[in-house]
Amino acid sequence: MRFALAAAAVAIPLVSACADPAQHARRMNYERQAAPSPSTTPAAPPAGTSAVGAASSSSGPAPAGSQAPSGVVPPGQTTPLAPAPAATSFSFSLLATNPTAVPLSNIVATALSATTRPLDSTAAPGSVPTFIPGAPALPNAALLNPANYPALDKVPPIDSPEVQQWIQEVQNSGFTIPGLNATLAGGCPANAAFAADTSRCWWTCGGCTRESDITECPTAKHWGLTYDDGPAFYTSDLLHFLDEKQLKSTFFVVGSRVISFPAILQDEYMDQHQIAVHTWSHPPLTTLSNEEIIAELGWSKKVIKDVLGVTPNMMRPPFGDIDDRVRAISLAMGLTPVMWTRISPSATFDTDDFNIHGGLTSVGQVLQNWQNILGNVSTRDSGFIVLEHDLFQQTVEVATGYILPDAIARGLTIEPVYSCLSRPLANAYIETNDNSTNPPPTGSGAAAVLSAPPTTNSDGTGVGAAGPQSTTTKGSSGGIETFRHGTTGAVLAAFASLFALL
Ligand SMILES: [Zn+2]
Numbered sequence: 315m316r317f318a319l320a321a322a323a324v325a326i327p328l329v330s331a332c333a334d335p336a337q338h339a340r341r342m343n344y345e346r347q348a349a350p351s352p353s354t355t356p357a358a359p360p361a362g363t364s365a366v367g368a369a370s371s372s373s374g375p376a377p378a379g380s381q382a383p384s385g386v387v388p389p390g391q392t393t394p395l396a397p398a399p400a401a402t403s404f405s406f407s408l409l410a411t412n413p414t415a416v417p418l419s420n421i422v423a424t425a426l427s428a429t430t431r432p433l434d435s436t437a438a439p440g441s442v443p444t445f446i447p448g449a450p451a452l453p454n455a456a457l458l459n460p461a462n463y464p465a466l467d468k469v470p471p472i473d474s475p476e477v478q479q480w481i482q483e484v485q486n487s488g489f490t491i492p493g494l495n496a497t498l499a500g501g502c503p504a505n506a507a508f509a510a511d512t513s514r515c516w517w518t519c520g521g522c523t524r525e526s527d528i529t530e531c532p533t534a535k536h537w538g539l540t541y542d543d544g545p546a547f548y549t550s551d552l553l554h555f556l557d558e559k560q561l562k563s564t565f566f567v568v569g570s571r572v573i574s575f576p577a578i579l580q581d582e583y584m585d586q587h588q589i590a591v592h593t594w595s596h597p598p599l600t601t602l603s604n605e606e607i608i609a610e611l612g613w614s615k616k617v618i619k620d621v622l623g624v625t626p627n628m629m630r631p632p633f634g635d636i637d638d639r640v641r642a643i644s645l646a647m648g649l650t651p652v653m654w655t656r657i658s659p660s661a662t663f664d665t666d667d668f669n670i671h672g673g674l675t676s677v678g679q680v681l682q683n684w685q686n687i688l689g690n691v692s693t694r695d696s697g698f699i700v701l702e703h704d705l706f707q708q709t710v711e712v713a714t715g716y717i718l719p720d721a722i723a724r725g726l727t728i729e730p731v732y733s734c735l736s737r738p739l740a741n742a743y744i745e746t747n748d749n750s751t752n753p754p755p756t757g758s759g760a761a762a763v764l765s766a767p768p769t770t771n772s773d774g775t776g777v778g779a780a781g782p783q784s785t786t787t788k789g790s791s792g793g794i795e796t797f798r799h800g801t802t803g804a805v806l807a808a809f810a811s812l813f814a815l816l
Pocket residue numbers: 542543592596632633
């Protein structure tokens with residue numbers, strides 16, 4: 315389907331990913347901590363692109379409440395948030411859009427809230443998910459009692475019997491938790507020594523990954539589809555679209571949101587999507603103590619099991635904020651980290667869709683980011699994983715209206731993470747995993763993994779060996795991904811405003 319906006323039918327020269335001056339300024343906040351970084355060069359559009367769309371975008375100021383509260387600074391961020399992006403033009407090409415897509419001009423921070431869509435179906439308590447051999451019957455979500463869980467959107471206390479038990483289990487797991495100090499709020503610039511310590515393998519500051527991390531799909535043109543931060547008000551719209559197109563996704567869910575929307579989580583699960591952990595309250599995990607990390611992951615595992623009857627075995631760290639300490643604790647709790655693909659400091663597979671809602675980016679920039687991702691996809695020998703969210707109306711609208719229809723038209727194989735790894739769905743959950751063919755991580759194995767050299771980039775230049783103080787030309791822009799996902803304060807403010815009535 316041809317795609318064009320009437321106001322700009324003529325292709326505008328491709329602008330750099332840093333054409334947005336405000337965003338560029340924010341990037342520079344991080345990059346000045348780094349060695350000279352290559353200029354941001356979007357890859358050329360993939361061959362076969364025929365239709366050209368262009369969008370002019372002007373976002374208003376960020377709404378009150380989306381700014382980080384004083385003192386809450388996420389990894390990578392050093393200064394208060396920059397003003398909303400100025401009017402900018404983008405050029406991107408989409409092979410198809412959804413005929414019922416919300417117009418791009420309406421996908422803005424100031425958009426009025428759309429009516430939420432009822433779930434297409436709700437599973438009856440006691441239903442048996444026959445698509446997962448050995449899965450137990452579905453619990454009754456109506457019996458979920460929030461009083462039995464920690465306060466929402468706060469790091470849970472560590473003195474509860476549950477957390478104390480999980481701490482004991484980690485101690486008995488055989489995993490050695492590296493004796494790394496927690497990082498300070500403020501990310502790479504506020505943690506110069508930690509950021510320069512490549513043995514820590516801190517993804518935020520340099521993009522370091524380990525063999526135990528899942529960062530891509532092995533097969534070219536295979537997209538491991540993921541959505542973070544739900545379930546939420548507009549997740550049902552996304553589920554409806556995915557169902558129409560017979561697509562399955564991986565959902566990294568926030569435990570506090572599961573308390574708010576247990577029926578949506580059950581619907582995701584019974585629709586054969588993969589459910590995975592995204593912590594209880596969405597903090598940058600490297601800033602927490604070992605015990606707090608255990609509490610964040612443990613409560614998330616527990617509430618998911620209470621609602622579904624099974625426990626995920628994959629997790630994604632909020633903001634991608636992971637180091638060897640967080641890795642070891644996650645693995646000790648049976649959770650394998652899943653990141654998003656990063657092939658260089660200037661080429662991360664992050665649409666930045668999260669920041670439309672807060673007015674920090676525009677839908678035009680998000681589609682430009684998608685275009686840049688596609689350009690890199692076309693040259694890769696392996697598949698990929700992208701960061702997107704089902705938290706906000708705007709993120710769902712850009713996914714269902716534009717990104718997914720375009721991806722389908724391009725013939726990408728769109729599938730959940732477990733599937734792109736050629737595993738059966740049963741292997742996505744601890745209780746139903748085939749431990750003989752898909753052995754869970756063990757302490758000795760993980761210790762070996764964590765001491766192995768950092769994973770090498772597919773561009774052959776190495777990731778993670780170069781911290782932000784490195785003298786190599788790779789530099790570091792890990793904070794960009796962190797920033798572009800939003801700030802801790804912004805996330806919590808978004809949660810608070812969205813779910814204040816729950
Ligand atoms: Zn998140």
